[in-house]
Amino acid sequence: LPACIGFIGLGAMGKPMVINLVKKLSCGTKVFVHDVVEDSMKELDASFPGVIMKCANAKEVTELSDVVITMLPEGSHVKSVYLDAAVGIIAALSGLTTSKLLLDSSTIDTATSLYVKEQISNSSPLATFYDTPVSGGVLGAVNATIAFFVGCSPSDPNLPRLTTLLQTMGSKVIPCGGPSLGLAAKLSNNYLSGIITIACAEAMDMGMRAGIEADVLASVFAAGTAQNAICDIFNPVPGVCPKAPSSNGYQGGFRVQLMKKDVGLAVDMARRLDSKNILGATSLGVYTAASEASDCKDLDSRVVYRYIGGRED
Numbered sequence: 460l461p462a463c464i465g466f467i468g469l470g471a472m473g474k475p476m477v478i479n480l481v482k483k484l485s486c487g488t489k490v491f492v493h494d495v496v497e498d499s500m501k502e503l504d505a506s507f508p509g510v511i512m513k514c515a516n517a518k519e520v521t522e523l524s525d526v527v528i529t530m531l532p533e534g535s536h537v538k539s540v541y542l543d544a545a546v547g548i549i550a551a552l553s554g555l556t557t558s559k560l561l562l563d564s565s566t567i568d569t570a571t572s573l574y575v576k577e578q579i580s581n582s583s584p585l586a587t588f589y590d591t592p593v594s595g596g597v598l599g600a601v602n603a604t605i606a607f608f609v610g611c612s613p614s615d616p617n618l619p620r621l622t623t624l625l626q627t628m629g630s631k632v633i634p635c636g637g638p639s640l641g642l643a644a645k646l647s648n649n650y651l652s653g654i655i656t657i658a659c660a661e662a663m664d665m666g667m668r669a670g671i672e673a674d675v676l677a678s679v680f681a682a683g684t685a686q687n688a689i690c691d692i693f694n695p696v697p698g699v700c701p702k703a704p705s706s707n708g709y710q711g712g713f714r715v716q717l718m719k720k721d722v723g724l725a726v727d728m729a730r731r732l733d734s735k736n737i738l739g740a741t742s743l744g745v746y747t748a749a750s751e752a753s754d755c756k757d758l759d760s761r762v763v764y765r766y767i768g769g770r771e772d
């Protein structure tokens with residue numbers, strides 16, 4: 460593992476990822492962190508004194524680190540963190556004498572990611588940018604079971620190093636072919652899981668209204684052709700999966716606004732690629748409305764069960 464690692468974006472995913480990283484580090488390794496929210500930095504800094512150090516901005520993190528990982532909400536945040544000429548990552552790259560790996564694990568559009576990659580390689584031949592988005596949710600980030608989809612070929616010379624590093628925070632590392640294809644894979648995945656969530660909420664509601672108990676219905680789907688991870692691990696009906704956000708008032712997990720963002724990015728990607736997209740518009744409409752509904756916004760995306768009028772008692 461590199462001696463100095465930077466991490467920017469200490470939110471629902473970033474914070475547990477940093478904690479897992481630190482737990483697997485060899486003695487002497489340091490982690491430099493930055494977030495616009497001061498409290499999230501302070502908390503980590505206080506929990507791991509001498510190992511995690513807070514920095515004033517992305518430039519400082521990059522100056523101090525061999526590898527920098529970013530975990531930010533949207534493309535606009537990624538652009539500003541990487542490309543701000545005064546305090547961004549790019550500001551630390553001129554005159555580099557040793558190589559740096561820059562890994563963006565945020566889920567953003569492929570065009571922004573390719574643009575950032577181009578700007579970084581124009582700044583220094585020693586800095587290499589990869590898209591490394593993740594899947595597996597906050598629970599996966601806490602348990603270090605997330606999967607990383609990497610925008611590189613299986614023969615990329617940096618892949619073994621990347622794999623060793625990323626496996627401290629997750630279980631699977633899948634090279635997807637080339638730049639931005641980690642993101643294309645992630646958006647295809649979330650398009651599918653977003654649609655499965657709506658279908659699962661509707662099918663659960665229908666079966667329950669017919670008189671079947673929620674847990675019986677979930678075990679029917681698990682044993683039948685409808686088996687899927689949303690139903691088994693993140694069932695949108697409260698009480699079916701005790702550890703799922705739905706059983707905790709839809710707190711934690713993957714915010715409905717983020718699912719709206721990802722389905723929107725996937726629909727745009729499909730349009731650009733002339734890929735026929737029948738369910739996309741309907742799903743995007745559901746997530747857009749749920750993101751704005753006062754009893755759903757800011758909650759886990761599986762709150763679509765509440766949005767469609769599912770029974771929570």
Ligand code: NAD
Nearest residue numbers: 468469470471472473494495531532565566596597712713
């Ligand atoms: P989050 O909103 O909880 O965290 C984002 C963090 O970035 C926040 O702490 C915020 O303060 C920080 N931030 C924003 N702008 C910044 C800036 N300019 N400089 C420094 N820090 C800044 O989001 P999250 O749930 O952790 O998700 C992060 C990314 O991972 C998103 O792209 C999301 O789509 C993706 N993702 C999330 C999940 C999930 O289940 N939450 C799962 C897979 C992928």
